[in-house]
Amino acid sequence: MRSMALTNERIQERLVEKFGDQLTGFEEPYGLLTFIAPKALNLKILQFLYDDAELGFRFLTTLCAVHYPDMPGNQLAIVYHLHNLKDNVRIRFKVFTPVSEPDIFTATNLYATANWMERETYDFFGVNFVGHPNLKRILNVDEMDYFPMLKQYPLEDGTRIDKDDAMFGR
Amino acid sequence: MARPVQYNVKNEGGKPIQVVDSPAGYGGEGFFTAKLSDVVGLARKNSLWPLPFATSCCGIEFMATMGSHYDLARFGAERVGFSPRQCDLLMVMGTIAKKMGPVLRQVYLQMAEPRWVLSMGACASSGGIFDTYSVLQGIDQIIPVDVYIPGCPPRPEAVLDGFMKIQDLVGKESIRRRTGEKYKELMESYGIQ
Numbered sequence: 121m122r123s124m125a126l127t128n129e130r131i132q133e134r135l136v137e138k139f140g141d142q143l144t145g146f147e148e149p150y151g152l153l154t155f156i157a158p159k160a161l162n163l164k165i166l167q168f169l170y171d172d173a174e175l176g177f178r179f180l181t182t183l184c185a186v187h188y189p190d191m192p193g194n195q196l197a198i199v200y201h202l203h204n205l206k207d208n209v210r211i212r213f214k215v216f217t218p219v220s221e222p223d224i225f226t227a228t229n230l231y232a233t234a235n236w237m238e239r240e241t242y243d244f245f246g247v248n249f250v251g252h253p254n255l256k257r258i259l260n261v262d263e264m265d266y267f268p269m270l271k272q273y274p275l276e277d278g279t280r281i282d283k284d285d286a287m288f289g290r
Numbered sequence: 291m292a293r294p295v296q297y298n299v300k301n302e303g304g305k306p307i308q309v310v311d312s313p314a315g316y317g318g319e320g321f322f323t324a325k326l327s328d329v330v331g332l333a334r335k336n337s338l339w340p341l342p343f344a345t346s347c348c349g350i351e352f353m354a355t356m357g358s359h360y361d362l363a364r365f366g367a368e369r370v371g372f373s374p375r376q377c378d379l380l381m382v383m384g385t386i387a388k389k390m391g392p393v394l395r396q397v398y399l400q401m402a403e404p405r406w407v408l409s410m411g412a413c414a415s416s417g418g419i420f421d422t423y424s425v426l427q428g429i430d431q432i433i434p435v436d437v438y439i440p441g442c443p444p445r446p447e448a449v450l451d452g453f454m455k456i457q458d459l460v461g462k463e464s465i466r467r468r469t470g471e472k473y474k475e476l477m478e479s480y481g482i483q
Contacts, residue, residue, distance in 0.1 A: 260424060261389045268423050276421045279431075283421070 126174070126207040128153040134175060138168055143213075152212055159215040162198070163225045169202060169211075170230060177202035177211065180227065183237040185245040187219070189271050195219040198247060200227075217247075219270070226252040244269035310336060327465040334378070334404070335461040336366040338453075341377035343397060345384030348411040348443040352383050355446040365453055374400035379456060380433075383443075385413040386426045398433045399482065403468050408456055409435045410449060412442040434476055 131153055132146055143165075145156040157165055169177040181201040188195055194216035201212050217224055226249040227234040238249040239258040246267035249255055257264065266273055313332055315324030340362075344352055356362050356370065371377040374397045386394055398407065409429055412418030415438045417427035429435060436459055439452035467473055477483055 259389075273423075275423065277417065277423055277425065277427050280417075280421060280427055 126204060126209050128209075128211075131175060131209070131211060134172065135165075135168075139165065152210055154212045154214070156214050156216070159198075159217050159224050162200070162215050163227065163230070165213065166200065166202075166227055166230055175204065176206055177204050179203040179205050180231040180233050180237070181210065183227070183234060183241060185241045185247050185269075187245060187269060187271050191216075193218050196222055196245060196247060198224055198241065219246075222247045223250050224248070225250055228252055243267070246270065327463075330465055331461040331463060334463075335457040337369075338365075338367045338379045338406075338456070338460065339369050339371045339377045340367050340379045340381050341371055341374055341397070341401070343380060343382045343384075343394065345386065345390070346413070348383035348414070351443045351446055352381065352410065352449060355449045360446040360450060362450070362453065365450070365457065367453065374398075375402060377401060378405060378460075380405065380407045381410060382407065382414045382429050383410040385418065385420055386429055387424055388426050389424075391426050391432050394429060395432045404460075404463070406436045406456055406460065407433060408437045408439065408452055410439045410452065411444055412440065415440070418442060432480070434480060 128148055128151070132155075135143055135155070139157075139161065142161060143155050143157050145154070147154050169175050179202065181203045183198070183200055186197040186199060188197065196217050196219050197214045198217065199212060199214045201210065203210050215224065222245070224247060226238060228238065228249075228251070235252070235254070236258060238247075238252055239255060241247045242249060242252075242255050243257045243260050244267060256262075260268065310332065312322070313324045313328035315322055315328070317323070342349065342352055344350075354360060356368075362368065367379075374380070378401075380398055380401060382394065398405070407429075409415045413420060413425070414429050415435075417425050419442070421427070426432070437452050437455045439448050441448050444452070464470075474483075
């Protein structure tokens with residue numbers, strides 16, 4: 121039995137010990153430890169968090185992307201949520217990539233569950249997960265020719281002709 | 291002791307029993323003549339086999355409609371089939387995503403003529419609140435629809451009303467309609483056949 125619970129401070133200490141000042145932006149919104157990492161390090165960080173006996177983040181809760189059109193060079197954030205099931209501790213980290221070059225290493229070799237999550241992230245944001253075994257659309261129709269969650273695309277269906285814009289305040 | 295079931299046996303309670311009216315025709319002792327289309331329509335409309343294509347909350351309302359309180363069986367439609375080849379009435383109930391579109395169309399194509407389509411609720415009829423890139427803005431973009439039921443979701447009474455509208459259409463349909471030019475045109479406008 122573990123004598124001391126795994127605290128956010130301890131996790132941050134171990135991460136900084138391993139990766140130094142490459143990790144930035146540590147914060148704890150609602151008690152959830154969050155940080156930002158360079159995109160080239162994403163697999164190394166995941167592997168370390170997975171392998172380390174004390175940290176033991178063996179469960180990938182979710183993975184998704186966020187589009188920030190106003191941040192040139194960092195328009196796409198890929199967010200990983202990890203869970204240590206033994207100590208019931210969660211953490212989150214983000215990597216940023218330009219939307220013109222959305223390449224990032226796949227996590228499928230570490231987490232089998234990343235397979236569908238990365239397909240979904242590709243489907244909606246166009247993130248290219250390098251090394252993914254089957255990177256194709258998962259939720260949208262196969263014929264779709266754009267990535268609908270990028271903010272330059274309208275949410276509404278373009279085929280409607282019965283809507284009077286004035287009635288919707290547009 | 292009187293039988294507890296009184297309405298469908300001898301009508302001992304004196305309650306009015308409603309029997310479907312016979313079609314217009316000429317009858318005497320032991321025979322009856324009428325138009326074939328009337329007789330066929332009468333048979334069809336009182337023995338529709340619905341195929342429920344339920345994808346969301348409208349499907350839940352439909353389950354209530356099938357239950358004992360509202361009881362769609364009163365209209366000769368208790369035999370809900372889940373194989374398109376045996377059913378007459380496709381009931382589309384719920385949001386149809388664009389990815390589901392070809393599936394719905396396939397189900398429709400597998401049904402044998404004569405076939406009818408009932409679109410239940412705002413989503414199936416028009417996309418409803420889901421005016422978004424991933425949702426079909428009304429199933430009539432891919433298959434012809436006979437009756438639309440408004441509501442979000444419609445109450446079971448509205449489903450029954452829609453079903454009775456379908457019965458009207460079925461009962462009055464000419465037996466030549468499905469082979470006519472107009473029907474062919476309709477099918478061709480949807481790229482069928």
